[in-house]
Amino acid sequence: MMIEPARAKLNLALHIRGKREDGYHELETLFAFVEFGDKISVDVAEEDRLAITGPYAEALTGLEGDNLVCRARDLFRERFGIDDKVAITLAKHLPVASGIGGGSADAAATLRAMARQFGIATDHPELMRCAETLGSDVPACLFGRTAIGRGRGEKLEAVDDVAGIPALLVNPGVAVSTPAVFARWSGEASDGLAPGRAIQSAMASRNDLQPPAIALQSVIGDVIKLLDRQQGARLVRMSGSGATCFALFARADECHRAAANVRAAQPGWWCSETALA
Numbered sequence: 001m002m003i004e005p006a007r008a009k010l011n012l013a014l015h016i017r018g019k020r021e022d023g024y025h026e027l028e029t030l031f032a033f034v035e036f037g038d039k040i041s042v043d044v045a046e047e048d049r050l051a052i053t054g055p056y057a058e059a060l061t062g063l064e065g066d067n068l069v070c071r072a073r074d075l076f077r078e079r080f081g082i083d084d085k086v087a088i089t090l091a092k093h094l095p096v097a098s099g100i101g102g103g104s105a106d107a108a109a110t111l112r113a114m115a116r117q118f119g120i121a122t123d124h125p126e127l128m129r130c131a132e133t134l135g136s137d138v139p140a141c142l143f144g145r146t147a148i149g150r151g152r153g154e155k156l157e158a159v160d161d162v163a164g165i166p167a168l169l170v171n172p173g174v175a176v177s178t179p180a181v182f183a184r185w186s187g188e189a190s191d192g193l194a195p196g197r198a199i200q201s202a203m204a205s206r207n208d209l210q211p212p213a214i215a216l217q218s219v220i221g222d223v224i225k226l227l228d229r230q231q232g233a234r235l236v237r238m239s240g241s242g243a244t245c246f247a248l249f250a251r252a253d254e255c256h257r258a259a260a261n262v263r264a265a266q267p268g269w270w271c272s273e274t275a276l277a
């Protein structure tokens with residue numbers, strides 16, 4: 001059995017460079033990953049099966065073949081000419097449609113697990129082409145390292161390692177539709193990200209999707225305000241198209257205290273105390 005982590009992705013910064021003819025937006029974004037995430041396991045079986053466990057399993061019932069895990073499995077088999085059936089288990093710990101790329105991380109982890117199961121190198125170029133077909137965030141999740149993403153997000157350039165930085169993730173429990181947030185973008189194209197090492201660049205940049213997401217769900221603004229008030233928070237921002245926001249800290253004890261404060265102030269919000277990977 002092959003087990004692969006499906007780590008949550010963060011957009012430490014995201015600048016929209018313009019809208020393209022194909023309806024997508026040209027981005028320059030700084031992708032990072034955290035230790036916390038979903039988990040995928042793959043094993044050969046008599047019949048195809050997908051079992052979903054974990055706190056957010058229910059949010060995915062009824063999706064069946066549309067689950068990105070199944071789409072990744074089928075695309076992998078088609079592109080590599082494999083007929084074997086597999087049993088997959090998805091342990092779903094990441095809130096769904098929350099800007100931290102849970103579905104994309106699951107798809108990328110499925111591709112990696114399938115590759116290992118069937119003896120294909122995890123850096124096989126066809127695997128990246130599968131990722132591009134599955135979604136804009138899937139290539140970054142397959143790459144799995146801190147990177148600048150350009151184009152739709154698929155042109156990736158590795159940057160300096162940020163592993164170990166304490167991070168607090170907070171989601172107020174509202175699902176946000178990615179197309180709806182992009183559709184509310186002001187239309188004012190941004191410059192590229194600020195120059196410098198990853199964290200400095202992110203601090204001097206922004207997430208252009210944050211104002212439109214707050215316009216759709218004002219509670220995201222409340223999350224930002226609460227995180228901004230936490231001692232030691234040095235970068236507070238929404239990830240992707242929201243609604244999850246994050247705060248980065250210099251010290252783990254500050255992150256721990258902030259997590260306790262957020263849980264006390266908003267017991268209904270999802271809150272994960274983790275670290276950049």
Ligand SMILES: C[C@](O)(CO)[C@H](O)COP(=O)(O)OP(=O)(O)OC[C@H]1O[C@@H](n2ccc(N)nc2=O)[C@H](O)[C@@H]1O
Pocket residue numbers: 011014023024025026027029099101104134135136137138151152153178179182240241
């Ligand atoms: C917001 C981000 O998460 C930032 O990393 C991504 O840009 C979105 O990634 P994703 O959810 O994997 O996106 P996809 O499934 O490819 O696209 C969903 C929808 O988001 C919008 N979309 C996505 C990516 C992009 N560069 N421009 C867009 O306008 C499009 O309306 C598209 O129909």
Ligand SMILES: Nc1ncnc2c1ncn2[C@@H]1O[C@H](COP(=O)(O)OP(=O)(O)OP(=O)(O)O)[C@@H](O)[C@H]1O
Pocket residue numbers: 060063066067068069095096097098099100101102103104106107137178240241242
């Ligand atoms: N395995 C999966 N996990 C989560 N969502 C999935 C999965 N498969 C399909 N989906 C669908 O994909 C949609 C987006 O889910 P996801 O959790 O990836 O969003 P997100 O975190 O906002 O992603 P991004 O940051 O890439 O925009 C959901 O509405 C859900 O219906």
